[in-house]
Amino acid sequence: MKIGFIGLGNMGAPMAANLANAGHDVTGFDTAAPMPQGVTAADSAEAAAKGAEVVITMLPNGQILRSVADSIIPAMQDGAVLCDCSTVDVDSAKAVAQQARAAGLGAVDAPVSGGIGGAQNGTLTFMVGGDEADFAKVQPLLAIMGQKTVHCGESGAGQSAKICNNMILGVTMIATCEAFALADKLGLDRQKMFDVVSTSSGSSWSMNTYCPAPGVGPTSPADNDYKPGFAAELMLKDLNLSQQAAESADADTPMGQLAHTLYRRFVEEEDGKGRDFSAMLPRFTSKGR
Ligand code: NAD
16 A cells, blocks of 8 residues: 655654555655655655555644644545544544545544554554544554554544543552552552552552552563653643543543643653653652652
């Protein structure tokens, strides 16, 4: 298949490389990042999009997605599908899909979970919003870049699933970190804490798979001095999106709100920027009530 790929950063580069390795004809464009192996360089986003059957975008935010969409939609061939894999606000996802459809194109929002490791290994999870026909066109490509794809509903449903998932992740990571900090003060050994909680009702992905305590549980960024992994500022971005969505949908999300406040403080005032989001643990242990 002829594919345009726009945004070849930490996630986009390995995703595009996996498509090229699988034998697809991939043309890429990025304003800064180098082309991954096997991907042909275009000198503009429009040039990357022209003639492609599917154009994939993997960009930092909704504002950039909207401006890239403005320039590539008129260049795309009739019936081609715009597949946005970035994490963006639900409103931008819906607006871009509408704009693409009005121009005779297909569109899906297909954000991912699984991080840079998942992008490199082709083991991402895709959550997709869009109609059945467009989903069917991109599905074989998503199956190369990932191991699981869920068609969540109409346009915007993929982004909705993504931000709900990451709101749970932010909240459970904070709860796990503050529980470790409490356990420390109660004199409980961290390994014993892990052994109990990871097999009890307090278990979660944050505890069992991504344990924030160094030397405990499976290897995680905590064992690498909290180098990301998933940076605290990216968690803050996603909590911003979930609070923004909660506000526009009139949903009551007090835990999401508090997680947002704590990550904002961590990133902006407490040297959390550039550290993994599980570095909330040393943040809690360094503080008393
Ligand atoms: P990144 O900053 O490494 O990559 C974004 C790329 O987009 C950069 O290379 C940048 O130069 C390029 N870019 C910016 N403006 C552009 C434009 N106008 N035209 C073309 N290229 C442009 O970010 P990333 O880590 O690859 O994340 C990409 C998206 O995936 C984000 O929305 C992020 O929230 C989401 N995501 C990231 C992770 C992760 O672990 N990194 C996990 C899941 C989802």
